[in-house]
Amino acid sequence: MTQPFAIAIHGGAGTILREQMSESLRSDILNTLEKAVRAGHQLLTQGADALDAVVAAVTVLEDSPLFNAGKGSVLTHNEMVEMDASVMHGATREAGAIAGVRHIKNPIQLARDVLRHSEHVFLIGEGAEQFAFQQGHVYTEQDYFFTERRYEQLQNMKQQDRFALSEAAYQSGSAEQEPQSEYPDDKKFGTVGAVALDQHGNLAAATSTGGITNKRFGRVGDSPVIGAGTIAENGNVAISCTGMGEYFIRYAVAGDVAARMRYLKEDVHTACETVVQGELKTVGGEGGLIAIDGEGDIHFAMNSSGMYRACIDRHGQVSVKIYADE
Template sequence: MARPAIAIHGGCGVMAQLDLSEAEWSAAREDLARALRAGWAKLQNGGTAVDAVEAAVMVMEDSPQFNAGHGAAFNAAGENELDSSIMDGATLAAGAVCAARRIRNPVSAARALMERGDSVMLTGQAADRFAEEAGLRVVDPSYFGTERRRKALASMQARAKAGTTLTASEAEKHGTVGAVALDAAGHLAAATSTGGFTNKPVGRIGDSPIIGAGTYARDGACAVSGTGKGEVFIRHVLAHEIASRMAYLGESLDAAAEQVVMRDLAPYGVGAGLVAIDAEGRIAAPFNTDGMFRGWIDRDGRLAVATHAEVFELGAA
C-alpha cells in the first residue's frame, strides 16, 4: 500500500501582490484548500488517483478565482473556449477536450472520453455534443464569463493596439489549473484545465489538452500538470520530458522538474511552472515567475497552500 498524496496548481506568473486585494488572495487560497480536500477525500475513501485529480480540478473549474471553467479567459472574439485533459498513469489511458463552449466541467468530459476509449481528443461542437450525450452538465456560454475577465480582455486588447502587450501583468494574460495524485494502490494520475490566454486567437489550442505537453502520468515515474506558455510547452513535450529524464537519466523528480522549468525553458523567457508527484508520493512545484497558485497534501496528510514565496501550512487535512 502506498501513502497517498496530491498536489495542485492554479496558474503561474502570479502577479504582483497589488494585482488583487488581500480578500481576493485569501479567497484563492481558500479555494485551493477546498480543491485539495475534495481530491484528498477521494483518496481517503478508497478512490483512485484519477478520481482525486478530477475532483480537485472540478473545484477550481467552479471557482471564479482561476482561469478554467467559470472565470475562464476570453479569446479575441470575447468568447470562452475551454481545454482540458486527464491521464491515468496505470494504463496510459487519456482523454481531452478542446475549444469547448458549453461544458461546465471540461475535466469530467475529458475523463468520460478517456473511459469511452475510442479516441483521445474531441474539439469544439463535437466535444460539447459528446458531453451532453454523456449526461454531463452543459451550460449557456455566458456562465463562464466574469467581470474580472472582461476587464482583462479590454486591457489586453488596448495593449495590443498600443504595442505594449509584453508589459501586461500575468493577471491580465493567462492561467491554468491542474492536479496530480498518487493513490493507495500506487497509481498516478494528472489532469489540467484552462481557458487559455486572454485575447488568444479564436480556435487556439495550448498545451493543457495535449497529452505529454501539459499533462502526463505514468506509473513508476511521475504525474505532471503544467502551466505557462503553451506553445513552448508543446514544442518541448514538457510533461513527458520530466518522466523521460527520470526514467532514462535516473534523475529525481526535483532534479528533472528543476532542469526543465529553470534551464530548458530559460532561453524563451516565458513564465512556466508545474506540479508533479512521483511514485513514492514526493511532490515538486517549481516555477520561474513571481509566484504560482499551488498547494499539496503530502504523504503525512499535511495540507499547505501558497501563491507567492510564503507557504501557508494548514495542518492535517
Template sequence: MLRSAAFVLSLLVSPILCAADKPLALVIHGGAGTMSREALTPEREAEIRADLDRALDAGHAVLRAGGSALDAVTAAVVVLEDSPHFNAGKGAVFNAEGVNELDAAIMDGATQRAGAVAAIHRTKNPIRLARAVMEQSRHVMLIGEGAEKFGESVGIEFVDPAYFRTEHRWQQLQDAKAREAAQAALPRGYHYGTVGAVALDGEGRIATATSTGGTTNKRWGRVGDTPVIGAGTYAGARCGVSATGTGEFFIRLMVAYDICARMEYRGDSLAAAAEEVVMKRLPAIGGDGGIIALDGEGNISATFNTSGMYRGWIKPDGTRGTAIFKE
C-alpha cells in the first residue's frame, strides 16, 4: 500500500518537476544602425546598458515566477518604451511635421493571436495598446485616431504628446531637414531605432513584441515593418523574431516569418536561418538592419548587418549579457 501511494505521488509530482526543468530564455533589442564607438560617450553607453538590464530584469522576473512569454515580452518592452534612449515610446523620433508617430505589435506563438497599432500619438506604451487589440478586439491591426479611440474604451493610459519630446530627437529632425534641404543623403542606417523582445516561458510558449517611433522625418503616414505581422514581428510554436532596420526591405522579404518558415519547412537551425536572411537576402536587395530571435530550445540569435545593435539576453542556463557592437 505504501509503495502504491508513493508511486501515485511520483506521478503527481513529476509533471511539476518536468515543467520546472523546461528552459526559460529572453532576448531584447533597442535598435540597429550606424553606431560608432567614437560618438557613444561612456556615460551614454552606461545609461543604455542599464536600461537594457532593467528590461531584462522585468521580463525575466515574469518568466521565473511562472508567467507567460506574452507577459514577459510586454514587461520588457514597456521598460524600453519608457526610456529616452531608444526610438520607441518616450524616446521616439519626430516625423516631418514635428510629431511623434508610434507603431507596435505583439504576437503569441502558442495561439497565433496577434495585435498591432500604427500611427498613434498619445498612447504612453504602444505595446500595451497592441496587446489590447489582440486580446479585446476581433481585429489584428488598428491605426491612428481609431486605434486610440479603441484604447480609451479599454482603459489604456494616454499622455499629452509633449511627453514624447526629447531634445536629442528634436535635433535629429533638424539635422535631417538640413540635409534634405542641401540634398545631402543621410548616413546609411541613420534612422534606426525600434525596440523588441522575444521570450520562451516554462510551458514552452514563445511570444514576440516590437515597438517603434518609425523613421526620422517620415512623411505621408509612412508605416514600417514593426506592426506588420510577419515582417518585423512574428512568433510561432518553434520560433519568434523581432526586427529592426529599413522597414521597407523587411516588409518586402517578410523577414521575421521567413526566418521561422525556414526552420519549420526546411529544418534549418535558428542560426542558419537568421544568417541566410539577414546577412544574405537583405543586403542583396539593399536592406540593412538586424533581428533578435529564439527557438523552442532556448537558442538565441542576435544577427545584424549594421555596425551595431543594442541588445541583451538571458539564456536558459541563466547567463546574461548586453552588447552594442559586434563584440
C-alpha cells in the first residue's frame, strides 16, 4: 500500500479584502498558486523526496513578481533587494538557511544547497553568496528583481519615515489618507512557503521572503529562522509561517506548534489554532501558517483577513483560496 502524500503552499497572509481585489489580479494570483502547488505535487507523484517538492513549489512563487520573494521582493531603505530563505527535512532534522542575499535568483534553492552541501546550517550576506557561486548559482543583477510596484511602496514608506512590519506601504492612518494601490494586497505579509509529505513518509518545509519594505541595518525576520518560521519533524509536522516576523521569532511559532503536537499530543488543527489565535494574536502578532502532519492532514491557520494558499491533499483534491472565510 502506497504511503499517502500531499502538499500545501502559501503566498503570504494579511489584510486581503474582496472589495479591493480586481478580478484580473485575483485570477493571476490563483493561477500562480495552482501552478506552484502542482509543480511540487508532480514530483511527489513521481516518488520524489518532500524536500525537492517544497523547493519546486516555492521556486515557482519566487519566479513570480506577484509575491514578496525572489523576483517580487520588496526593497530595503537603500533600494536594494535582500532575501532570506530556509528549508528543513523531517527525516534527519537537517536544515539550510540563508539571509541577506542580493544576487541569487532563487534563494530557496540556495537554502537547499546549504542543507545538502555545507557543514553549516545558516549562512548570511556575502558569505552565503560566495557559497552559492561555488555551488553553481549564477550571479543575478539587482535589476532582475526591480519592479515599479516595489519602488513605489518604498518611496511611500520613506515619505512617511516608517518601515512596514508587513510589505504594506500604508500600514497606519485612515482609509482616506491611503493612496489607492493597483495591488490591494500590499498590506499582506510578504512570505511564500510550502510543506509536504512524500511517499516515503518524509516531511519537509520551505519558506522564502524579501522581508519588509524600507528595512535597514540587515534586518532579518522569521522566515530563515528554524523553529520560528520553518520546521519539519518526521512523524509529527512540517510548518511554514507568514506574518510579523519579529513576533514569530519571539514566540518561536513553528516550534511551539510542533512541541504542542509532540508533547501534548494535540492534532494539527488544535495546535495551529491554539498558537495562531491564542497568545500570538493577543500580543498583536498578525499572520498565519501552513502545516501538514505525518498522516498527510493539512491545516491553514491565520488571524488575518486572508492568506494566499493552495494544497493538493492526500486524496488528490486541489484547493486554491485567498480569504479567511473560504
